[in-house]
Amino acid sequence: MKKTFKNIAILALISVIGTAFTTSNIEKKSVKVEASQVIWKGYKVTGSHEGTIAIEEGTLTFDNDKLVGGEFVIDMTTIANTDLEGDYKSKLEGHLKSDDFFGVESHPTASLVFTEVTPSGKNAYDVTGDLTIKGITKPVNFTMAIYGSKANATLKIDRSEYNVRYGSSSFFDGLKDKVIYDEFDLVADLQF
Template sequence: MKKVFLSLALVASVLTACKSEKKEKVEAKEAVKVEVVADLNNVDVASSVITWKGTKPGGAHNGTIMLKDGSLNLEAGKLVGGSFTIDMSSMKNEDLDAEGGAKLVGHLSAPDFFDVATYSNSKFVITNVEEVEAKLAVTGNLTIKDVTKSITIPAMLMTEGNITTFKSEKFNVDRADFNVKYASKKFFDNLKDKFIDDMIELSFEVKTKA
C-alpha cells in the first residue's frame, strides 16, 4: 500500500510539473488607438535585436530578427512612448548549420508562414507604460502580417551614460492570433505529431544611439 501511495505521489508531481511548464501567452486584444508621436529615430538598430524561439514535438529552433528603425520617447528618464519596425527579411536561425538554417528561414519566410515577400515589416507601437513592482508593464500594438493586436509585456528600462536600453522579459505570442496558419492545430485537423506549436517565444533589447 505504501508503494501505491508513493507511486500516486510521483505521478501527481509529474503532472504538476508538466502543467507548470505550459507556455502562458500574452493576451492579444483589439488594437488601441494611439496619438501620433514624434519620430525621433533614436534607436541604434545595429545593437538592437529581437530573439525568437519556436517549438514542435521533439524539438525547437531559435534565432534573431533585426530592427529597421525605431524611436524611444523618454521624459525625465522614463519611457512614455515609442515604436520600432521589425525587418522580417533579416530573420536568422542560430541552432542549425548554415544549410539547415537557410532552409528553415526560407520556410518561415514563405507565403504559408510569415509571407515576408508581402509583409516585409512587423511593428510594435507603445500605447501605455505602467510601473508594476519595480518593472514596466508595456502595452503596445503588435502588427504581424496584416493583423494588429494590443499586447502587454513585462520589461525594464536601463540608462548608462548616453545609452538607454529597453529590454523585455521573454513572452509568448500566439501566432494563430496573427493569421500565421502553417501546421497549426487551430486551423488544421489530423496533424498528429506534425504540428508546430502556436506559441512563439519572443524577447527584445532595444538601445538608443549614443
C-alpha cells in the same frame, strides 16, 4: 458675487502658476539598431528552433526619464535561424519567409506601437502595445525593464492571431508530432 469671482480668479491663477512649475520633458530616444538584438524562439512537439530578426528602426519615448511610449519597425526579411547549419538552416529560413509563415514578400515589415505604459516597479514598466504582423494588428502585453541606456523585454506571441497557420493544431487536425505550437517568444535587448 464679487467674492465668487475673486475665488475663481484665484483658482485660475493658482492653476496657471502650478502648470508653469510642472515641467514635461518629453524626449524620443532612437534605438541603436546595430547594437540591439531581437531573438525569436518557436516550439514544436519534437523540439524548438531559434534565431534572430533585425530592428529596422525604433524609438523609446521618455517624460522626465520615465518611459511613456515606444515605436518599432521590424525587418521581417532578416529572419535568420541560429541553431541549424547548411541546407537545414536555409530551408527553415526560406520556409519562415514564405506565405506558409510570415509572407515577407507581401509583408516585409512588422511593427509595434506602445499604447499604454504603466510603471510597475523600479526600472520596470507594464506595456500594452499594438503589434502588426502580416497586416493584422492585435494588442500585446509585456514587461519592459530600463537600465541606463539599455532596455529589455520578452514577448509571448500567438501566431494564429496573425494568420500564420502552418503546422498549427488550431487550424489543422491530425498533425500529431508535426504540430508547431502557436505561441513563440521574442526577446529584445535594446540599446539607445
